[in-house]
Amino acid sequence: MYLGLDLGTSGVKAMLIDGDQRVVAHATGALEQSRPHPGWSEQEPAAWVAATEDALGQLKISHGAELSAVRGIGLSGQMHGATLLDASDKVLRPCMLWNDTRSHAEAAALDADPRFRELTGNIVFPGFTAPKVLWVRNNEPDVFAQTATVLLPKDYLRLWLTGEKVSEMSDASGTSWLEVGERRWSRALLDATGLTEDHMPSLIEGTEVSGTLRGELASRWGMGEGVVVAGGAGDNAASACGMGTVHAGSAFISLGTSGVLFAANDSFLPNAESAVHAFCHALPGTWHQMGVILAATDSLNWLARTLDVPAGDLAGELGTNLYAPDGPIFLPYLGGERTPHNDSVSRGSFIGMSHATDRAALTRAVLKGVAFAFRDNLAALREAGTDLTRMTAIGGGSRSRYWLKVLATALDLPIDLPADGDFGGAFGAARLGLIAAENADPLAVCAAPPTAETIEPETQLSQAFTDAYGRFRALYPAIKGAMN
Structure with a gap:
């Protein structure tokens, strides 16, 4: 058996798979975000441990x-978080x-320091880790002075x-x-x-062994x-890795809390000016590009929440027939935007509402x-050198047939739906656990699931x-100043 642990923003998901990569069981421990001030979003690392223990406790029982x-x-884990530890590994x-x-x-x-784009191949976005640590240095100097180690969220779980x-x-x-x-x-x-390398x-x-499970935890479980x-x-x-998006030219579109358009590459293809992320992939010798929107x-x-109607009901009442995109336009920049604008202070807007605008029109x-x-x-991915011919949809939003038709037609690309199953972060993490434990071939393990259906552009x-x-494209520059 192999276990995947996916530390998300709203919970820790634990998934068990067998040697044939069949999902045997899964469980989730819940998490909440704290937003003490506008633009702030925090969690206590102790809550990650508690949520993991909750999920694994459920699996031990079942x-x-x-x-x-x-x-x-x-x-697997939410990226970019700044977890600051002192010399005794206490969270600061x-x-x-x-x-x-x-x-x-x-x-x-x-x-503004040209070395950052030159060496990383990316814009320094406000959500990234380095500027957060610099903010601590500027605003909480006592905390910064005590900082001995900076860890990403999933790597704090690894330490535990x-x-x-x-x-x-x-x-x-x-x-x-x-x-x-x-x-x-x-x-x-x-x-x-x-900071220093220390x-x-x-x-x-990602496929290598980082350590072995502590005896105390192994006994507990x-x-x-x-x-x-x-x-x-x-x-x-x-x-x-869960979707098999590991070969150059393969791609997925993720309709989760945030939105991601992810393309695998067999070489490093940076183009920071496009605001596309150019990152290492989890498999050796591979990279990927992705565009990110903060509110999908x-x-x-x-x-x-605003209309006090479940999100599924809002999407469901639209039916499945796609019509011409008339009515109001919505800019989805509720908490700023990454690709392509790199604007952390922009905000969302409805434009073009009238007396006839009803709930369905807003949806x-x-x-x-x-x-x-x-x-x-x-468009940003194409500018960065990656031209896609199709993609696979994942995430909670992909359950809406209407939304998939909108996406396929807006992007003018076919969108594949995988066969029934959970191929997300926890599954990909379990696959990486299998590879590390058995010294298995990463490409053979990280195969794509069969396609159940394809949504074609209308x-x-x-x-x-x-x-x-x-x-839509004309609105952001026209009202940028008013949104800030």
Whole structure:
């Protein structure tokens, strides 16, 4: 048996798979975000441990025999978080999460140093780890002075599981401290934030062994000795391993809280000006590019909360027939935006509402606005050298047939739906645990699931969607100042 642990923003998911990669069981321990000020988003690392214990406690009760047979564990995690530890490994402050944008001034200052884009191949985004640590240095100097180690969220879990301070290439790529093409920490970039390599965990590939499970935890969960813990991956790279998006030209579109358009590459293809992320993949000798929007299903969930109607009901009442994209336009920048704008202070907007605008029109506008934001991402990927011919949809939003039709038509690309199953971060992490435990071939293990169905673009509406996208594209620069 092999165990995947996926540390997300809203919970820790634990998944057991067998040697044939069949999902045997899964469980989740819940998490909550703290937002003490506008633009802030934090979690206590102790809550990650508690949620993991909760999920594994559930599995021990429901599938104790299978849990006891685990040979390898893989980790997946939300990226970019700044977990600061003192010399005794005590947590110094709540972790600033991926969607915490308070360090926008620090990010701009680091990005103005040409070494960052040159060595990392990426813009220094406010959500990345380095500007968060610089914010602590500027605003909480006592905390910074005590900081002995900086860990990413899943790597804090690893420390608890194994006692080892280790990270891997895909997650480290989102710190702004990694020379992504060379797959190593940059002394120069660390120095720019007042740190050294001594503050950093050691680096391995996601398929390698990072350590073994501590005996106390192995006994608690009924496991034997020598259970290995793989390097693992950042959440999107782990999902790519679960989806088999590991070969150049393969891609997925993730409709989760945030939105991701992810393309695998067999070489490092940076183009920071496009605001596309160019990161290491979890498999050795591979990289990936991705465009990121900060509010995908989060936009629909916001509308659902505002209207006091479940999000599934809002999407469901639209039916499945796609019509021309008339009515109001929605800019989904509720908490700023990454690709392509790199604007942490922009905010969402409805444009073009009238007396006739009803609930369904608002829902259509939200789904359409997110689709057009993905079209921005697709254009940025093409500008960065990656031209896609199709993609696979994952994430909670992919359950909406109407939304998939909007996406396929807005992007003018077919969208595949995988066969029934959970192929996300926890599954990808379990695959990495299998590879590390058995020294298995990564490409053979990380195969793509069969396609159950393909959503084709509705070509008769292509021009109407292109025209509507042009109006969408014109709005951001026109009202940028008013949104800030």
